[in-house]
Amino acid sequence: MPAISFQSVSKAYPSPRGPQGSTFLALDQVSLNIEEGEFFGLLGPNGAGKTTMISILAGLTRATGGSVSVLGSDVQKDFAQARRKLGVVPQELVFDPFFNVREALRIQSGYFGIKNNDAWIDELLESLGLTDKANANMRALSGGMKRRVLVAQALVHKPPVIVLDEPTAGVDVELRQTLWHFVAKLNKQGSTVLLTTHYLEEAEALCGRIAMLKTGRIVALDKTSDLLKNASSNVLRFKIDSELPAHLLGKARVTGRVVQLPAHDALEIEQYLTAVREAGLVAQDVEIRKADLEDVFLDVMTQNKDSVHSVGATA
Incomplete structure (x- = not known):
């Protein structure tokens, strides 16, 4: 029961x-x-x-x-x-x-x-x-x-x-x-x-x-x-003093100076850091961590776009 x-x-x-x-x-x-x-x-x-x-x-x-x-x-x-x-x-x-x-x-x-x-x-x-x-x-x-x-x-x-x-x-x-x-x-x-x-x-x-x-x-x-376990990626975390390039902003979770980006492999990590350098920014306190529940939660919420469930007026 x-x-x-x-x-x-x-x-x-x-x-x-x-x-x-x-x-x-x-x-x-x-x-x-x-x-x-x-x-x-x-x-x-x-x-x-x-x-x-x-x-x-x-x-x-x-x-x-x-x-x-x-x-x-x-x-x-x-x-x-x-x-x-x-x-x-x-x-x-x-x-x-x-x-x-x-x-x-x-x-x-x-x-x-x-x-x-x-x-x-x-x-x-x-x-x-x-x-x-x-x-x-x-x-x-x-x-x-x-x-x-x-x-x-x-x-x-x-x-x-x-x-x-x-x-x-x-x-x-x-x-x-x-x-x-x-x-x-x-x-x-x-x-x-x-x-x-x-x-x-x-x-x-x-x-x-x-x-x-x-x-x-x-x-x-x-x-x-x-x-x-089913989380699809690790997370690249670093700090910067200016805004991210536009093509990274849509993927990133930004809190103040802290930037977190989902990273599936070493090549993607290098691409992120290269994009930061090419934008004239310096990535500080760089680290890679396993995805946590907050990452999973945000991923699930993103995959399931908002929809308003409404029922039409009754006769």
Whole structure:
């Protein structure tokens, strides 16, 4: 039995741009099974449909078509059981300003009918570096500390399936390390983890399998190791002080002074460097590296050009 199952799931919204009565497909026939015990990554650009998938999974949004289940419990037909099996860490910092951290976790336990949960709450506080903040009001916490409390709230009822929607967006390195150490431990103990993130190095390090979503459709789905193995090239990386020649710009990923170009063989590397020299530029700190998940992601997104899925106005 899959831990999470999406079967032919679609979600349509009224189109803000099309004629009256037309709809926009945020998800288009998405099918995906995540097995028990997996650490699974769901990647995609902004607007790809990741948060829509998680909202449907959490019961916050109804799918237009298809079905979604958590460990066999349909998220609509058997919503109470599905909610008990699921812990979701949302993107937004949502908190109740009238309670301290420990009270917030006790109240969250009460939502699931769990009494005398202080031993697990203490473990969560310690594991997430919140012990010294247990009696602090939620309003007094920094953004990073609020993020830690959201993680604790998602885990307070010991759900077997954990969903992390951009959990490290805008947080410091310490929180990232603390969070990933704790979540990796839960995963080793049998918890299933679904992660969405724009930090692709995190997904590469943590996720055993990855799906890539674009304009509401899955455009890649494989083991992380196989996605990297199938990458078609190495990457030539160097720094320059001026703009690249025009014929290289279309192939390059440029970040400030840093230029990265896909390179299939030694001849292509030499051609790139020759073009740079002939343009009167000096390539500094030249290195060649293996393609990483970010390179694979950009390649997949480039191959699958944007398309807007819309349905015409109904009679």
